[in-house]
Each structure stands twice: as structure tokens, then as C-alpha cells.
Amino acid sequence: MILLGEFALWLALPVGIWGAVAGFIGGRKERGDFVLSAEYCVYTVFFLLILTSVGIITAFLTDSFEYWYVANYSNRELPTFYKVSGLWAGQRGSLVFWALLLSFFSAAAVFTNRTKNREFMPYVVGVLLTISSFFLVVLLFAEVNPFERLPFAPADGRGLNPQLQNYWMTIHPPTLYLGFTAFTIPFAFAMSALLSGKLDSRWLVITRRWILLSWFFLANGIIFGMRWAYEMLGWGGFWFWDPVENASLLPWLTATAFLHSIQIQENRGMLKVWNMGLVTLTFLLTIFATFLTRSGLIESVHTFAENTTIAFIFLTFMGVMAGLSALLIAWRYPALKSENQIQSFLSRESAFLFNNLILLGAAFSILWGTLFPLITEGLTGTAIAVGPPFFNRVNLPIGLALMALMGIGPVIAWRRASRRNLVKNFLMPVIVGSMVVGGLFLRGVHHGMALLTFGLSAFVMTIIIVEFVKGTKARAHIEGEGHFLAFFHLVSRNRRRWGGYIVHVGVVMIFTAFAGVAFNREVIQTVDPGETITVESPFGHEYALTYQGLSSPRGQNMLRQAVALMTVERDGRPVESLTAQKVLYFKWEQSPITIVGINSYIFEDLYLILENVNDLGGAFENDAAAQRATFKVQVNVLVGWIWYGGFVITLGGIIAMWPSRGSTKTASRPKTKTGGERPALAVRS
Amino acid sequence: MKDNGKFFVGLGGVALVVTYLIWTGVSETMVYYLTPVELMARVAEDPTFHEMGVKVSGRVEQGSWNRAEGELLHHFTVVDLLDESVRFPVEYRDILPDTFNDTDIVDVVVEGRFRGDGVFEATVVLAKCGSRYEATPEELLG
Amino acid sequence: MGLIVGVTLVAAGVILFVMLPVLRGDWATLESPEDEVTEVDARKQAALRGLRDIEYDFRSGKIDQADYQLLKSDLARQALDAIEEERAADEGTPTDAASKPAERAAPDPDGDALEAEIARVRKGLAEGQTCPGCGHLNVEKSRFCTGCGGRLGAMATTAGDPVSG
Numbered sequence: 001m002i003l004l005g006e007f008a009l010w011l012a013l014p015v016g017i018w019g020a021v022a023g024f025i026g027g028r029k030e031r032g033d034f035v036l037s038a039e040y041c042v043y044t045v046f047f048l049l050i051l052t053s054v055g056i057i058t059a060f061l062t063d064s065f066e067y068w069y070v071a072n073y074s075n076r077e078l079p080t081f082y083k084v085s086g087l088w089a090g091q092r093g094s095l096v097f098w099a100l101l102l103s104f105f106s107a108a109a110v111f112t113n114r115t116k117n118r119e120f121m122p123y124v125v126g127v128l129l130t131i132s133s134f135f136l137v138v139l140l141f142a143e144v145n146p147f148e149r150l151p152f153a154p155a156d157g158r159g160l161n162p163q164l165q166n167y168w169m170t171i172h173p174p175t176l177y178l179g180f181t182a183f184t185i186p187f188a189f190a191m192s193a194l195l196s197g198k199l200d201s202r203w204l205v206i207t208r209r210w211i212l213l214s215w216f217f218l219a220n221g222i223i224f225g226m227r228w229a230y231e232m233l234g235w236g237g238f239w240f241w242d243p244v245e246n247a248s249l250l251p252w253l254t255a256t257a258f259l260h261s262i263q264i265q266e267n268r269g270m271l272k273v274w275n276m277g278l279v280t281l282t283f284l285l286t287i288f289a290t291f292l293t294r295s296g297l298i299e300s301v302h303t304f305a306e307n308t309t310i311a312f313i314f315l316t317f318m319g320v321m322a323g324l325s326a327l328l329i330a331w332r333y334p335a336l337k338s339e340n341q342i343q344s345f346l347s348r349e350s351a352f353l354f355n356n357l358i359l360l361g362a363a364f365s366i367l368w369g370t371l372f373p374l375i376t377e378g379l380t381g382t383a384i385a386v387g388p389p390f391f392n393r394v395n396l397p398i399g400l401a402l403m404a405l406m407g408i409g410p411v412i413a414w415r416r417a418s419r420r421n422l423v424k425n426f427l428m429p430v431i432v433g434s435m436v437v438g439g440l441f442l443r444g445v446h447h448g449m450a451l452l453t454f455g456l457s458a459f460v461m462t463i464i465i466v467e468f469v470k471g472t473k474a475r476a477h478i479e480g481e482g483h484f485l486a487f488f489h490l491v492s493r494n495r496r497r498w499g500g501y502i503v504h505v506g507v508v509m510i511f512t513a514f515a516g517v518a519f520n521r522e523v524i525q526t527v528d529p530g531e532t533i534t535v536e537s538p539f540g541h542e543y544a545l546t547y548q549g550l551s552s553p554r555g556q557n558m559l560r561q562a563v564a565l566m567t568v569e570r571d572g573r574p575v576e577s578l579t580a581q582k583v584l585y586f587k588w589e590q591s592p593i594t595i596v597g598i599n600s601y602i603f604e605d606l607y608l609i610l611e612n613v614n615d616l617g618g619a620f621e622n623d624a625a626a627q628r629a630t631f632k633v634q635v636n637v638l639v640g641w642i643w644y645g646g647f648v649i650t651l652g653g654i655i656a657m658w659p660s661r662g663s664t665k666t667a668s669r670p671k672t673k674t675g676g677e678r679p680a681l682a683v684r685s
Numbered sequence: 686m687k688d689n690g691k692f693f694v695g696l697g698g699v700a701l702v703v704t705y706l707i708w709t710g711v712s713e714t715m716v717y718y719l720t721p722v723e724l725m726a727r728v729a730e731d732p733t734f735h736e737m738g739v740k741v742s743g744r745v746e747q748g749s750w751n752r753a754e755g756e757l758l759h760h761f762t763v764v765d766l767l768d769e770s771v772r773f774p775v776e777y778r779d780i781l782p783d784t785f786n787d788t789d790i791v792d793v794v795v796e797g798r799f800r801g802d803g804v805f806e807a808t809v810v811l812a813k814c815g816s817r818y819e820a821t822p823e824e825l826l827g
Numbered sequence: 828m829g830l831i832v833g834v835t836l837v838a839a840g841v842i843l844f845v846m847l848p849v850l851r852g853d854w855a856t857l858e859s860p861e862d863e864v865t866e867v868d869a870r871k872q873a874a875l876r877g878l879r880d881i882e883y884d885f886r887s888g889k890i891d892q893a894d895y896q897l898l899k900s901d902l903a904r905q906a907l908d909a910i911e912e913e914r915a916a917d918e919g920t921p922t923d924a925a926s927k928p929a930e931r932a933a934p935d936p937d938g939d940a941l942e943a944e945i946a947r948v949r950k951g952l953a954e955g956q957t958c959p960g961c962g963h964l965n966v967e968k969s970r971f972c973t974g975c976g977g978r979l980g981a982m983a984t985t986a987g988d989p990v991s992g
Binding site for chain 3: 003004011015022026031044048117119201412413414415418420421424467471473475477478494
């Protein structure tokens with residue numbers, strides 16, 4: 001099975017290359033047989049990569065340590081689902097995983113378009129298989145073959161990095177990769193539109209759902225990463241402006257911009273060149289994200305390994321794709337002229353444009369800050385770095401501007417909004433926002449930026465709620481429906497818009513959570529069993545944590561484990577106890593891992609870190625005298641709103657993506673058949 | 686023509702603001718990113734270097750980690766990756782990352798201030814296990 | 828030995844599958860006639876969406892009456908143009924004797940409602956019952972607009988002047 005998987009990987013490359021060639025030739029020469037062959041290649045590559053992935057997973061599950069990759073990311077005692085997720089645990093396997101997901105989405109794109117959008121498909125297939133072939137070439141020729149064997153099999157593997165032995169390991173990377181790879185589809189359609197000259201909004205309409213899907217997975221993947229960091233890294237932080245974190249944020253920012261600007265193209269026929277540029281940029285940024293993680297070019301806790309061959313290959317690929325796309329856009333420039341103009345600064349088009357510019361500004365500044373050390377080192381010989389202070393400083397005003405736009409956007413009309421109406425519509429939300437700011441100020445909140453954030457948050461929420469109310473009332477009036485029915489129909493008849501508003505609510509919640517960080521409290525104390533640590537939250541809650549002692553069970557794959565127990569009282573009443581741990585995993589005996597304890601309440605989290613046990617060895621042996629320990633107790637204000645906001649974003653995204661009855665364009669008509677024409681999936685009838 | 690005008694005004698405005706933010710952001714938060722050798726060279730030639738924010742990457746000297754009793758205070762020594770004779774002591778008053786230890790080969794990045802008394806007062810410590818996450822075949826079979 | 832056989836079989840199977848269309852002359856469809864319609868359809872849908880949006884925008888107080896009228900007639904014209912194009916394209920296709928225009932339309936209830944509205948507006952314009960001044964749709968054969976009081980039909984001027992006396 002493992003050998004079959006290895007063979008499948010080798011076989012996939014010629015199939016992919018032939019399919020890419022056949023797709024381009026078939027499209028150019030209008031040879032349906034070549035195109036059909038190319039589409040078969042898409043399905044075949046997917047099938048072969050499934051075999052490859054199964055082969056790798058089998059190698060893990062059978063403890064086949066003669067494979068270098070398995071030996072580095074597994075050991076006998078490792079729980080089964082970490083052996084399965086070993087597929088994406090390391091550099092090599094994650095490249096296979098990326099290729100697998102890309103081939104999956106490619107197959108889905110071909111399958112769902114087997115009877116429509118046929119003029120696009122030859123070039124779409126060509127582009128998709130070219131990109132897939134690139135990944136296969138890397139896997140097979142850049143010294144990153146997951147099936148590389150050692151001279152003989154070691155007795156046991158090196159084990160999995162303890163920080164990856166967390167259930168988020170099975171959720172965060174796959175979600176993120178789904179987002180990255182899904183975006184290749186819109187890119188392929190855009191290139192196909194350029195190559196075939198079909199430059200109206202059709203490629204946007206076709207790929208709308210793909211773009212949303214990719215954005216959706218990216219957003220969730222990033223939020224999962226934040227949750228993982230929050231739970232795992234033991235500092236109570238959730239974002240560190242780490243280069244790899246930044247790399248995943250960049251395509252999300254441009255994809256968000258894109259989601260908005262395509263509406264301008266659809267409604268007003270403007271920004272065609274802009275959108276072509278944006279889709280290319282977003283795609284390049286997804287490749288950049290892999291590049292940054294794989295090449296080790298920039299130091300990060302995420303980087304897998306330094307491998308200059310890979311860095312060079314990825315850089316070349318990105319350069320080639322960027323150059324080709326630019327050439328195509330330049331070639332088609334005359335046909336990409338706008339059909340309309342912006343009539344007024346005070347219009348939704350204008351607001352969307354600002355949204356785009358600001359999001360791209362954020363992306364640029366993050367890219368700049370991330371690459372700055374490289375740039376300065378290249379230019380002056382000394383590296384200069386910027387860290388979280390830089391990114392926070394630059395992105396704070398940008399975030400505030402975005403919040404303001406989320407409030408302005410829904411209220412401002414297309415084409416030309418009247419100033420009088422705007423003022424009328426902003427009056428109440430501004431009042432609500434000001435009241436919130438005033439109220440908080442009186443209660444002792446004097447942090448300027450936080451106040452501004454909370455005020456804007458209230459402003460935006462008010463506007464969105466009023467939108468729903470007004471929309472429901474308007475519909476009830478026009479259609480003569482009762483309010484509940486009107487609301488339901490309102491949302492379901494225009495899912496993109498109302499789903500989008502719900503997403504905005506989620507984003508506002510997350511920004512509000514960010515502002516909460518300014519109010520976090522912490523206490524560091526060394527205690528013996530029986531002693532109590534107290535900490536007070538900004539909301540006035542008092543927490544009393546009484547240290548009970550250490551116990552040492554031993555979970556799976558653990559060499560040693562020390563669990564500290566705290567009983568907790570909140571405002572004098574007992575609540576759920578907290579545990580915090582130090583764990584030594586097999587194979588990683590030098591690095592005890594800290595596992596934190598979290599009690600979540602609506603407006604704050606109580607966060608317990610076992611910083612140090614005076615006599616860890618004794619504690620591991622359950623020595624009653626070795627119980628003294630140092631703890632850090634934090635109150636993390638509003639952090640839960642990140643996860644709640646994430647749920648809201650998910651809800652809004654699902655509503656926006658949900659297919660409506662009329663959305664699968666025109667119903668199929670009887671097909672014109674000439675000669676041997678068949679639908680792409682040739683069915684023998 | 687008119688629409689292009691509006692568009693470019695908006696673009697220009699945002700570009701200006703972003704440039705300003707980046708410019709001031711960099712100039713006020715930038716830190717030199719040095720190796721211990723470079724750090725020592727700078728300190729030798731410029732006494733005021735003690736006041737500046739600095740980021741240094743090196744390796745933890747094995748066996749150099751000391752933790753104060755009863756308070757959250759760590760001491761360890763950082764050596765240069767290439768020239769092991771160049772080293773300096775570090776003081777850190779927060780929780781060290783789990784990847785930090787002084788028995789394995791641990792690469793570390795410390796950010797903070799190099800004080801006048803010759804001790805590096807760190808505000809941020811990042812640690813990465815070894816020279817790579819992945820072992821060579823020799824290490825695996827060894 | 829068994830491995831070599833297995834591998835050869837897989838390779839042969841894959842190559843055969845992939846090259847089958849070329850060997851047998853099976854062609855994938857390279858055109859979908861409805862794609863032409865889709866382009867016009869996209870414009871029509873955009874115009875209809877716009878009409879629906881301005882309806883809500885007007886009732887929620889985001890745009891003035893004047894802007895509303897202007898936009899409405901502008902968008903109505905765009906939608907009508909697109910519908911006309913669709914009808915023309917459809918009637919021009921020989922093999923489509925069986926498919927009626929009504930079937931061809933996307934089953935979008937909201938779109939249908941708006942299409943019906945467009946049809947009414949057209950009819951109204953043709954019979955002189957949509958007031959050219961305020962856009963209000965009046966009962967057939969009215970002489971004065973119940974929205975703004977202006978004259979209709981044969982007596983219509985431009986912006987409705989109130990009836991004297």
C-alpha cells in the first residue's frame with residue numbers, strides 16, 4: 001500500500017503534465033477530445049494523490065520508521081489520530097496534503113462544470129493542472145519526497161513535537177489549507193477568461209461561491225490558529241505577528257477586498273482590471289504563504305526547515321506566475337475598460353473602494369514589516385526588525401477605519417447618496433456610540449483607543465440591527481407579509497447581503513475583543529498547597545484560587561505528567577476548578593510542555609499557568625514535599641468574543657454561500673449535439 | 686476621465702496615510718537584529734548603545750540556565766552560533782517558552798536592552814528547538 | 828514480482844483511461860449555448876437586483892424620491908433591454924422549438940415578481956398609465972395621477988402639473 005502510494009505520486013506527474021498540455025491545446029485548437037482527456041487527467045491526479053496520501057498515512061499507522069518522514073514525526077506510543085494527522089505534520093507531507101486538496105477542488109470544479117461554462121473549462125483545466133504539476137515537481141525533485149527511505153529502520157521514531165500534540169492539530173492546518181487551495185479555482189477561471197477573451201462578469205459569477213468558500217475557510221483557519229495559540233502556547237496571547245501568521249493573513253485581507261470589489265464589477269461594470277489584479281495577487285499570496293513556511297527564510301516558530309532548493313523553486317514559480325498574469329492582463333487591457341464611472345464620493349461604490357484600498361494598505365504594511373529584516377539586510381548588511389509594536393501600531397487605525405466603513409457601507413446608497421439622508425440615518429447610531437463611550441468613560445475606562453473601538457462597535461451594531469429592522473418592515477410593506485415571514489424572506493432572498501451583514505457583526509465582535517486586551521490583569525505568585533491567589537477583573541469580579549496540590553497521572557505517550565489543581569471561587573461562590581500541567585512526552589524529554597487551565601465567562605477568561613514547579617522531578621514522582629509551585633493567573637478580558645465572533649462569521653458565511661433555487665443560473669435546456677460531442681464526464685448511454 | 690480622477694485621489698489619500706503610518710511605525714519601533722558578535726562590536730564602539738532596543742539571535746549555552754527561588758526571574762547565557770567565545774548573560778522576568786531548555790541545542794532570539802552592567806535585559810524570548818525540527822538520518826539511527 | 832505486476836497494471840489502467848478520449852475520438856462539449864444567455868442573464872439579474880435594492884433603499888429612507896425615480900427608470904430600462912435581448916437570442920436558436928421563454932428564465936421567485944413588475948411598468952408606459960412625472964402606476968384609463976395629481980394619457984405633459992381649479 002505504501003509502495004503503491006509512492007508509485008502513484010510518480011505517476012501523477014506525467015498525467016498532470018499531459019493534462020495541462022492537452023487542456024491548453026484543446027482550448028486553443030478547439031479539440032474536444034484533448035479537452036476531455038485533460039478533464040480525465042484532473043480526476044486521475046486526484047485519485048492518484050488519494051493513493052499517495054493513503055500510502056503515507058499507512059506508513060504512519062504501521063510504524064514504518066524506515067521512512068525518514070515517519071521517523072521524524074511519529075513514535076510507537078503516539079496516539080492514532082496524530083499518526084493520521086502526520087500527513088500534514090511536517091514539510092514534505094504538508095506539500096502532499098496541499099497537492100491533494102488542490103486536486104480535490106480541481107476535480108470538483110471540473111465535475112460541477114461538466115455541462116456548463118464549457119468555453120472556460122479547457123483553459124481552467126490547463127491552469128489547474130499546471131499548478132498541480134508544479135507541486136508534484138517540487139515533491140519529486142526538490143529533496144522533499146515523503147517516501148525517502150533510511151538505510152535501515154530505527155527502532156522507534158523521533159516523536160511528534162509536543163506543541164503539535166493537541167486536537168487543534170487536526171483542525172487548524174487542514175482548514176487553512178482548504179482556504180489556500182480553494183482560491184486556485186477563481187484564479188484559474190480568471191486566467192481562462194483572459195486567455196479566451198471572455199472578459200465580462202461571467203467568470204466572477206461562476207467563481208463567486210468558490211471565492212466565498214475560500215475566504216470562509218481562511219477566516220476559520222486563522223481563528224482556529226488563534227485559539228490554538230491561546231490554549232497551547234501558555235501566554236494567554238492569541239496573535240504574535242509571527243511571519244507565518246502574517247503570511248496566512250495576507251491572502252485573507254486581499255480576498256476580503258476582492259469579495260467587496262466584485263460587487264462593484266457585477267453591479268456597475270467597473271474595476272475589471274482591478275479585480276483581475278486582485279485575484280492574481282491573492283493567489284500569489286497563497287503560494288507565498290507556503291513559500292514562507294517552507295523556506296525558513298524568515299525565522300519563525302512555525303518554519304519547518306531551511307531548504308534553499310525549495311525557496312528558489314517557489315520564488316521562481318511565483319515570479320513566473322506573476323509575470324504571465326501581468327502579461328495577460330496587459331494584453332487584454334483594452335477589453336477590460338470600465339462601463340461606468342464613480343458618480344460621487346458619497347456612494348457605496350466609493351465606500352467599497354475605500355474598503356479595498358484600506359485592506360490592501362493593511363496587507364502592504366504587514367508584508368513590509370515581515371520582509372523588512374530581509375530587505376534591510378540585503379541593502380545595508382544589518383538586519384532591522386520590527387515586531388508586534390509596529391504591527392499593532394500600524395493596524396490599529398486601519399482596523400478603526402474598517403469598522404467605520406462597516407457602519408457606513410450598509411447605509412450609503414449605490415451611485416449617489418444624499419447627504420441629508422446620510423445624516424438622518426447616522427444620527428441614532430452616532431448617539432448610541434457616543435452614549436457607550438460616555439458611559440464607559442464614567443465607569444472608569446479611560447483608554448482612548450479602546451473607547452474609540454467600543455464606540456465604533458456600538459455604532460456599527462446599531463446600524464446593522466436597524467438595517468435588519470428597516471429591511472423587514474420594507475419587505476412586509478411591499479409584499480404584504482407578516483414580520484417574521486418578511487424577515488425570513490428578506491434574508492433568504494438576498495443571502496449575500498444579509499449574510500454579509502452578519503459576517504460584519506462577527507468581525508466587529510472580534511475587533512471589540514482585541515480592544516479588551518488593554519484591560520487584562522495578571523498575578524504571579526509562588527504558593528504551597530492550601531494557599532490562595534486572588535485576582536480581580538476590571539468588571540469587578542473577584543477570583544480566589546486555592547492551590548490543592550500536584551498529582552502525577554500519566555496520559556498516553558507521556559513520560560511524566562504533573563497536574564496542579566486549584567479550586568476556584570468567583571465572587572465568593574465556588575465554580576469549576578482549574579488544572580494546569582507540566583507534561584513530558586516520550587522522545588521530547590528535555591522540554592516539559594505547559595498546559596494551561598481556562599475558565600471562560602462571557603466577558604472574561606480566567607487563565608491559569610503553571611509556570612514552575614520548584615522540584616519538578618519530585619513532583620513527577622508524586623513526592624508530597626515537592627508541591628511548591630509558581631503560578632501566573634490572568635484575567636483575559638473579552639477574549640471569548642473572538643470565538644463567539646468566529647461563530648457569527650461562520651453563520652453569516654454559510655448564509656451567504658447557501659445556494660438559492662434560482663442561483664444555478666439558467667435551467668438546462670436540451671443540449672445541441674453534433675457528432676461525437678458529450679458532456680465532460682462521458683457517460684456511456 | 687472624471688472617474689479616474691476620483692479614484693486616484695482616493696488611492697493617493699490612502700497611500701499617503703499608510704505610508705505615514707509605516708514610516709513612523711518603523712522609526713519608532715524598529716530594533717536592530719544582530720548576532721552576539723555584532724552586538725559586542727556595536728557596544729564596544731558606541732557606549733550609548735545600551736539604551737537602544739535590540740534583538741539578538743544566538744544559542745543557549747548548555748547548563749547556563751538558572752531560575753531564581755520564589756520569584757519569576759530567569760538567568761541564562763547566550764552564545765554566538767559561529768563564534769562560541771562570544772557570549773553574554775540574559776535576565777528575563779516572564780514565563781519562558783516551553784521550547785526553552787539548556788540541555789538540548791536551543792536557538793533563541795532575545796529582544797530587549799543591553800544594560801550598562803553587561804547583562805541583557807530581555808522583554809521577549811523566543812526559542813526554537815535545535816538547528817532544525819527534523820533530524821538527520823544519522824541522528825535518527827544513532 | 829507481484830509488485831511489478833501491480834504497478835504495471837495501475838500505470839496501464841491510468842494511461843488508458845486518460846488517453847481514451849483521444850483514441851476513441853470522444854469530444855467534450857466546448858460550448859454551452861446557454862452561456863451566451865448567461866451573459867445577458869447576468870446583466871438582467873444585476874438590473875433586477877438593483878431595482879429591488881433601490882426599492883428597499885427608498886423605503887428605508889436612504890435615497891430621495893427624485894433619485895429613486897431616476898434610478899428606477901434607468902434600471903427598468905436596463906432590465907427591459909436585457910429581457911428583450913434574451914427573447915431575441917432565444918427565438919433565434921433553431922433547435923429550441925421545445926423550450927419556451929418562460930421556462931428559460933431562472934426559477935427565481937423574487938426575480939419573477941420583479942419581472943412581473945417590469946411587465947406592468949412596460950404595459951403602463953405603453954397605455955399611458957404610468958405617470959411620467961412621479962412614476963406612480965395608476966389604474967387603467969385614469970386621467971389624473973393619484974400620486975402627484977399630474978395629467979395622464981392623452982392629456983399628459985411632463986412633470987405632473989396639478990389640475991387647476
